[in-house]
Amino acid sequence: MRPGERPEIANLPLFREMQERQRERIFTGSFLQAFPPQLTLFELGQYPDFLHVLVDGLVELHAHSAGRDTTMRIVEPVTSFILAAVVTDQPYLMSARTIAPSRILLVPAALVREVVKDDPALMQATMRELAKAYRDMVRALTDMKLRxxxxxxxxxxxxxxxxxxxxxxxxxxxxxxxxxxxxxxxxxxxxxxxxxxxxxxxxxxxxxxxxxxxxxxxxxxxxxxxxxxxx
Amino acid sequence: MRPGERPEIANLPLFREMQERQRERIFTGSFLQAFPPQLTLFELGQYPDFLHVLVDGLVELHAHSAGRDTTMRIVEPVTSFILAAVVTDQPYLMSARTIAPSRILLVPAALVREVVKDDPALMQATMRELAKAYRDMVRALTDMKLRxxxxxxxxxxxxxxxxxxxxxxxxxxxxxxxxxxxxxxxxxxxxxxxxxxxxxxxxxxxxxxxxxxxxxxxxxxxxxxxxxxxx
DNA sequence: CGAACCCTTGATGGCGATCAAACGCCGTGG
DNA sequence: CCACGGCGTTTGATCGCCATCAAGGGTTCG
The missing domain is CATH 1.10.10.10 (Winged helix-like DNA-binding domain superfamily/Winged helix DNA-binding domain)
Structure with missing residues (x-):
């Protein structure tokens, strides 16, 4: 990890309020990995292995079915993504691919679920994050239907x-x-x-x-x- | 409240796991109200006063802007709705109206936020509920875009x-x-x-x-x- | 009994998709 | 260094899905 990046990640809304000890658990269990562009990170339907935090680069989340494909979200750094699938341990509803050279922090999904249980501040942050993601999707759907x-x-x-x-x-x-x-x-x-x-x-x-x-x-x-x- | 209804509400995924003592706080602070059909319960843009639990009847959530209007969700009993706005204390993104005679449990929003903080099981259930709501919206958006x-x-x-x-x-x-x-x-x-x-x-x-x-x-x-x- | 209102069916029009081709940018290789 | 080739973007022509406009049947409720 480059200098300044760990504080930047630790300062994300998701991780900001949690106990330092639990945050340490998260970071030591995770690893940062670099990916070339146009690489598929995971496919819709798979069970989540990792919570992803995009540290640098650009990622596209897209859904596809029966030969059609649509972009659902473009993820910019520094942001976590696919939190909902990780906390509920249910299959991804979207696939992800890099659209630029990217570096991503991979936090094992089981570890996330464990630490969430032990750290109320993280759980609350997760709740807020999910509420925000939900509201963003409501906006996106109304956008599509009304405009x-x-x-x-x-x-x-x-x-x-x-x-x-x-x-x-x-x-x-x-x-x-x-x-x-x-x-x-x-x-x-x-x-x-x-x-x-x-x-x-x-x-x-x-x-x-x-x-x-x-x-x-x-x-x-x-x-x-x-x-x-x-x- | 009619016989059998309180257990049914207490058995909702949202309230099922929480401590009985906290659940009591929720119920004593709430009230059940009956509404005629075609009544607007709240308007988009307002700050949330209550978490709503539809006990009986039918409710429509809809968004509107610049003279256009679209239905976002039809709520069937027994279900809570607009949880995301309540926990984050942000303005509704949708309006709600009854489309049948309905009875709704109104839980003061501030009380929800308070009890959520004090009861980890409720917080976890809230997290799950929001994750589910998010995933439902992802499905709805892909549905609209791909089919x-x-x-x-x-x-x-x-x-x-x-x-x-x-x-x-x-x-x-x-x-x-x-x-x-x-x-x-x-x-x-x-x-x-x-x-x-x-x-x-x-x-x-x-x-x-x-x-x-x-x-x-x-x-x-x-x-x-x-x-x-x-x- | 009548009058809304909802649903249906038909005719027309517009937004956006598809098909097609030319342009411009950029990287590669001669 | 330049020529070439590929790919993303733009522009034009046509097609199809869905919205709109219009009118007729059926049901419900006052």
Whole structure:
């Protein structure tokens, strides 16, 4: 582990409040591993072996069935993922693959379940994390059901802009094809959606976006009625 | 509370494992209230006052924004709902209304949060419940993104048939218009989707459905690659 | 008995998917 | 260093699923 990384992981909402002794158990039982891009980490249907914490890189969670495939979430560092499958010991509902060279902390699933039982602070943090994940999914589903594609794209841009500091500039971290799948559309239509947003306050230059007219953009995208949870 | 109901509530996965003393705190601080149909219980954006436990009747959770509205979940008794908003003390992401005369146990949200802190078994049950809710939402989102409307309907029928005892008969509990919204389509298209399923092993008679050819139905609907969690 | 309201059926239109092809970027290999 | 080839993206043309608009039957409730 590189200097500064262990504190960064220990400072995650999930691990921040727990007893130092239990945290030590977690860390000594885990290991950090590097993966090349385009590598499948696990497949939907498998039972969870590890809680994953993305330390560096980029990971795509996707679901697939009967030849169709859709991106469910793009995980940025530093974040844990697939906590729900681990705590309930039920099969993954999504597959995961790296989309950039990535380093991931692997915490044995059984160890997580054990320590959760022994450490109330960790259990509470897990509860909060799951509640947040649930609420994120509720938002994603309403987004899909209530908005059409260009509106979804506009909202995603607004969210990313907030996450990236609110400077009016947004850099897309994933390929546009992946982004399209995340938004539930085809690459062709994503391209056209960017075209539409050109008339509503967005300028596109490759992966670099600029919000040129925030008011116009917000008027177009039907922003969430309930403002986002703080990160 | 009617005879037999208190044990039934106490036996919910959420409350089953907790200490009797803490459970007593929950029950004495709560009250059971009856509501007529078509009554709004709470609105999206409000802060949660109560954890709700539907004891009898039927409740619809729905989201809305900019004049559009979509059903997110139909709650059947006996089930708790909006647990995530309560434990995190964040605004509801969905509104709730009764769609039948209903009786609901109202547990003050602050009391829930307090008792959760004091009772590890309740906290663990809450964690599990949230994990399940999260996984249900993942399924709902993949359903919406990967399947088209008649396939979604067919899958819902198969799930309901399991929940109702696997007898090959399914009775729809909600109006078809609500069902349509839950499935992300219009009433007109739901009607047509039933027509399509007529060629794939389903017979419709009002709200009473019969699975006449399970193999044909399963071939048509692209069943989930990961079998459902046990209830 | 009548009047909503729900469900159904038909006709039309729009959003987004699919098919097809050209462009641009980038890495490789000559 | 440049030519080539592959892949992601863009643009255009067409198709299909589903929404919308419209109207008719059936049921329920006042």
């Amino acid at each position: 059409q594609s260009a509106e979804r794209l506009g909202n995603l841009i607004l969210q990313q802009e907030q996450r990236q500091g609110g400077t009016g500039k947004v850099r897309l971290k994933a390929e546009k094809r992946v982004l399209a799948s995340l938004l539930g559309m085809t690459p062709e239509n994503l391209s056209r959606a960017f075209g539409v947003l050109g008339n509503h306050g967005i300028a596109v230059n490759g992966a670099q976006l600029t919000i040129t007219d925030r008011a116009a953009l917000e008027a177009f995208v039907r922003p969430d009625p309930v403002p986002g949870d703080p990160p | 088209q409307s008649a396939e979604r309907l067919g899958n819902l029928i198969l799930q309901q048939e399991q929940r109702q005892g696997g007898t090959g008969k399914v009775r729809l509990k909600a109006e078809k218009r609500v069902l349509a919204s839950l499935l992300g389509m219009t009433p007109e298209n739901l009607s047509r989707a039933f027509g399509v399923l007529g060629n794939h092993g389903i017979a419709v008679n009002g709200a009473q459905l019969t699975i006449t050819d399970r193999a044909a139905l399963e071939a048509f609907v692209r069943p989930d690659p990961v079998p459902g969690d046990p209830p």
